[in-house]
Amino acid sequence: MSELIPGLDDLSQKGCIEVSSGGSEFEWMKFEQRKLYTNAFIVVDGKILLGYKKRGFGVHKYNGFGGKVDAGETSIQAASRELMEEAGIESSLEHAGTFLFLIAGVEWAFHIDIYRADSYTGTPIETEEMHPHWFRINDEDHLDTPPIPFDKMWESDDLWFPLLLKKRNFIVRTDYIREGERDVLRKWCVKETSFNAS
Numbered sequence: 001m002s003e004l005i006p007g008l009d010d011l012s013q014k015g016c017i018e019v020s021s022g023g024s025e026f027e028w029m030k031f032e033q034r035k036l037y038t039n040a041f042i043v044v045d046g047k048i049l050l051g052y053k054k055r056g057f058g059v060h061k062y063n064g065f066g067g068k069v070d071a072g073e074t075s076i077q078a079a080s081r082e083l084m085e086e087a088g089i090e091s092s093l094e095h096a097g098t099f100l101f102l103i104a105g106v107e108w109a110f111h112i113d114i115y116r117a118d119s120y121t122g123t124p125i126e127t128e129e130m131h132p133h134w135f136r137i138n139d140e141d142h143l144d145t146p147p148i149p150f151d152k153m154w155e156s157d158d159l160w161f162p163l164l165l166k167k168r169n170f171i172v173r174t175d176y177i178r179e180g181e182r183d184v185l186r187k188w189c190v191k192e193t194s195f196n197a198s
């Protein structure tokens, strides 16, 4: 039985398989409040759509499309709204994972609901916040499309992307520190919560 991750629902961790963890020499960071965010990934025909963030938090990184959940909105409503605002597309999103992210210097914890979809309608467009690009998800197909640019993403993304791409559900906690201009991963735990791969 692996350690329960503090800050994430205990029940959802029951019977989970720990996929990876690190930074056991450090304590999990404390936090007083959490803010709800979303992050949506479209995976179609061997490719994933990521956006290059042009401004704000996580600027110059590639990521899914998402943002804060507004008052009066459910998380999935926020995820659909952000996907339209940031990429100009609509999609039927499925919940893929829950991600708790702390970073030294930010007083709240980011509680991020991660969504995925294998289809969408519309055409991805560049918006004020994001520039969309397709990346191949393996090295067997679409060799004319670049691979996922993990070196230009959050350092922890490659810990849970394999689960996202295999359609396995997961929970993740990552604690980061700031070193100068860099955000550095210090402690993490990734658990798979569903074992019914499709």
Ligand SMILES: CNc1ncnc2c1ncn2[C@@H]1O[C@H](COP(=O)(O)OP(=O)(O)OP(=O)(O)O)[C@@H](O)[C@H]1O
Binding pocket: 037, 038, 039, 056, 057, 058, 063, 064, 065, 066, 067, 068, 101, 110, 112, 154, 155, 156, 174
């Ligand atoms: C390791 N840490 C992380 N790993 C992966 N993704 C992360 C993340 N930490 C934040 N994210 C995502 O980054 C976006 C920020 O959203 P952010 O631009 O601040 O929100 P929103 O669009 O509401 O902002 P504006 O108020 O319009 O500027 C949002 O998708 C959120 O899920």
